[in-house]
Amino acid sequence: MDEPLGLRESAIEWLKERTSDGLEPLTRDEILDFRFRGDSFTLQSTQQGIRKPRGFDAALSFQTVYRMPGQKRPYEDDIGADGLIRYAWRGDDPNQPENRGLRRAMELRLPLIWFVGVAMNPSRFQVIAPVYIVREEVQHRRFAMAPVEETDMLPDMMTGSVMEESLRRYLRRETKVRLHQPVFRSTVLTAYENHCAVCNLAHPQLLDAAHIVPDRDELGIASVVNGMAMCKIHHAAFDSFFLGIRPDHVVQIRKDLLEEVDGPMLRHGLQELHGKRLMALPKRYTERPRLDLLENAFEKFKSATLGDVA
Ligand SMILES: [Zn+2]
Structure with a gap:
């Protein structure tokens, strides 16, 4: 046939x-x-x-x-x-x-x-x-x-x-969008069984694959060991240094945020997580965040908050 x-x-x-x-x-x-x-x-x-x-x-x-x-x-x-x-x-x-x-x-x-x-x-x-x-x-x-x-x-x-350089640029962009990004997202979300590492939220539509070290950095590999599944809020909080993750997997919230008084999202979604351990991690140790990447990210968190960690 x-x-x-x-x-x-x-x-x-x-x-x-x-x-x-x-x-x-x-x-x-x-x-x-x-x-x-x-x-x-x-x-x-x-x-x-x-x-x-x-x-x-x-x-x-x-x-x-x-x-x-x-x-x-x-x-x-x-x-x-x-x-x-x-x-x-x-x-x-x-x-x-x-x-x-x-x-x-x-x-x-x-x-x-x-x-x-x-x-x-x-x-x-x-x-x-x-x-x-x-x-x-x-x-x-x-x-x-x-x-x-x-x-x-x-x-x-x-x-x-x-x-042509313009054609190469186009190809690199397409490869990133059509191959690297979706493969990274699926690998990370599957390893975390579709749970936010920080708060355990379990709806893929509300989850991202966050890079521990940004992929524009030299260390920022698109591998599951440089990723964590995070809900949209915790991903943004992590990227903007509202929230840091100690290399021993304990969540840290920026000190001035801890003193702020506001509604339930600030209270439950951020303040109460301070000092708590991550709530979801991959079952396989080899898929968990790599220690040097966590250390690198936590150093950045500390310098961005001027050591203002509780
Ligand atoms: Zn979350």
Whole structure:
């Protein structure tokens, strides 16, 4: 059977709907719910990384499994200054059927679906789609890809290795918005089981993945160990140094706020948390905040409040 017309587009649309436009992660079972013209159709490979359905010329999807902190994601070390993402061939043989499938998707400029693991037991995947393969880097046995929505710029990306700075900036921004931010958010929220670390609030719509050290800083890695799930108020309070977190996981409120008299939000939402331990942390120790990052952030809190800590 050839690739049915419209299947790829309809799968990408369905995934966008199911994930609130790429924000929510899905389990393998949820991804299995996809149907095309009434029949279920498997979008994700269970065995190897690349899914090229029988009869298809081109690959349909590929995946990256979740790695615990400390284990590198295979694509991360290879995101170039050009903003393109690298995905390794399967094995060493360029003519291996799945590699041929990815190459064919490049030649036909077909959109692909990328499942990026953000949790295990059960596995959850962030859906990045569409993704286009821009070129093949044979000497490195890998493909270079861009998570972009519009394809007008693809020809520019595909010709030659030198890209305009404006195009590189565009790609870096798209990669951040469409890949890094949603993957960071899902990894952190899943590790905290959708609870605010400070107050335990359990509604994802009201939660953010806060960076302990801002991602513009040198230390500010987009890894779960530099993240904490926080409700909107505590995230803003943390970023503005109203609230600090001691490296031993005890909440500190800025001293002048402790003396202020105001309504219930100030009293219950901030003052009463002073001296309390964090209320939610990841079950796995390797996913908990890294000590040096907490120390770094707490030093900033102390200097921003001029040591004005109770
Ligand atoms: Zn909170």
